[in-house]
Amino acid sequence: MINRIYIDTSVFGGYFDTEFNDATRKFFRILNEQNVTILVSEILELEIYKAPDNIVELFESLKNIEGVDLTDDAVQLAELYISENVVGRTSIADCQHIALATINKADVLASWNFKHIVNLERIRGYNSINFRQGYQMTEIRTPNEIFIDEAGS
Numbered sequence: 001m002i003n004r005i006y007i008d009t010s011v012f013g014g015y016f017d018t019e020f021n022d023a024t025r026k027f028f029r030i031l032n033e034q035n036v037t038i039l040v041s042e043i044l045e046l047e048i049y050k051a052p053d054n055i056v057e058l059f060e061s062l063k064n065i066e067g068v069d070l071t072d073d074a075v076q077l078a079e080l081y082i083s084e085n086v087v088g089r090t091s092i093a094d095c096q097h098i099a100l101a102t103i104n105k106a107d108v109l110a111s112w113n114f115k116h117i118v119n120l121e122r123i124r125g126y127n128s129i130n131f132r133q134g135y136q137m138t139e140i141r142t143p144n145e146i147f148i149d150e151a152g153s
Contacts, residue, residue: 002108002146004066005031006039006101008094009047010112011143012055020112020143027110027143032063041068041100043093074099077133086125091116098126101138108139108146118142 014020015028031038040062048059078095081087087095094116101109111117118140127137 002034002036004037004039004104004106005146006041006068006097006104006106006109007044008097008109008111008113008117009044009051010117011110012048012051012058014112014143015058016054017112023142023144024112027147028058030147035064037064037066038062039068039101039104039106040065041097042070043096043100047093068100068104070096070100071103074103077102077129077135080129080133081126084125084129086122086129087116098138098140101140102126102130102135105136106138108141110141110143110146112142 011024011027014024017024030036045059048056074096077099078092081095081098082089082092094113097111098109098117109117116122123140126140130137
């Protein structure tokens with residue numbers, strides 16, 4: 001069962017994107033129905049409040065939010081992802097999302113970012129570092145992979 005989920009910014013955009021909107025809307029509906037705790041960081045908030053109004057309104061409509069802070073440990077873990085070449089320096093915000101999900105023990109991180117986050121090679125890289133640093137392995141999935149039975153997918 002999914003109790004705690006970290007959602008990156010791409011999922012909010014997916015709600016209004018014709019390619020991803022069906023799966024994303026089901027995802028948010030199930031989050032609300034099951035009262036899943038949504039982990040929200042200041043990084044996410046900064047990205048959201050630069051987005052169009054419809055994305056801001058979607059974000060502000062969420063229930064069961066738990067704020068998570070970008071701690072020194074999260075910054076160091078994100079920097080380790082960069083220094084070990086899982087992704088390049090320009091992906092630091094993505095790395096911080098993953099580090100925050102990891103350190104705050106999210107059951108899963110949801111994303112539509114296939115280049116830097118939901119990418120098998122990169123997931124293996126993130127989790128190799130997580131394991132070596134004594135953290136849990138982080139499940140990283142697209143919204144349509146998380147609630148398969150409930151979404152009828």
